[in-house]
Amino acid sequence: MIQTVVPMDMSTDQADDFQASMRVLELGAVHVRPTAFQPMRYHRTPRLIRQSDPELLHMMFVARGTVGVVQAGQETTPGPGDLSLVDFSRPFDSHAINDWGLVKAVGVAVPKEMLALAGDGVNKLLGHRISGREGFGALLAQFLTRVTTDTDSFQPSDGPRLGTIVLDLVSALFAHELHADNALTPETRRRTLTLRIRSFIQQHLADPRLTPRAVAAAHHISLSHLHRLFKEQDLTVAAWIRHQRLERARRDLTDPALCHHTICQIATHWGYTRAADFTRAFRTHYGVPPRDYRHKALGTQDETHR
Structure with missing residues (x-):
């Protein structure tokens, strides 16, 4: 963790027989890290920040257990299905627990310079729990789950494109939570809308009334706009x-x-x-x-x- 993320003080009550695993998916400048580990505590102190500060924001999706975080005077305890945000440039304390086995989570490290909303706006999200069950939070959670479990479907050359998708979803999630959709670039809005539409289609495949016109109506866009979004794809909407x-x-x-x-x-x-x-x-x-x-x-x- 110290070598691949940032320096942290780490401790656990299971130090004599500690079990953990982590993989690192380098998706361009975005790094995705699925982890599983026994309960532990970790701290990022001012001394460690002076030692190394890569200017990263870290979004974590919790799959099992809870990961309590205290930063910027705020405290939250995300559980299964929740997301939380940490700024690696600022001190924080965290305590991960699971009474029934390993804590499982997926971390996403994003350079601040790549996010239009990085800065004072994002600081409002530190120490707050974000739902990964609805809206852009659900899209991000679903994508992270798939990209970390279905790795055979992707090639190394897909990394930068997958990183762009993660970046778009994180940006859209921040914008939604901060009510700042206007801060997103047109390209990000277009790509995230396409992802929302694809997710909607996959969730409603069993409905025989699912047609391009129904998809467009559900997203309050015209049929021609829907076709333009899919024009860059290999297949039409239908x-x-x-x-x-x-x-x-x-x-x-x-x-x-x-x-x-x-x-x-x-x-x-x-x-x-x-x-x-x-x-x-x-x-x-x-x-x-x-x-x-x-x-x-x-x-x-x-x-x-x-």
């Missing part, structure tokens, strides 16, 4: 919805835990009202009917198990 539905259905078809569900039930669950439409779309996209695809996938798994 094609992206179809692709997401087919991919979710494909995963369910190959899941042994769902083998008692019929193909029609799985298709209906992901927004297809007619089995024939699903079969035709699946065969066009994957080259085989869903029944054959499922039989081959589950048959191969049975052979492997035997």
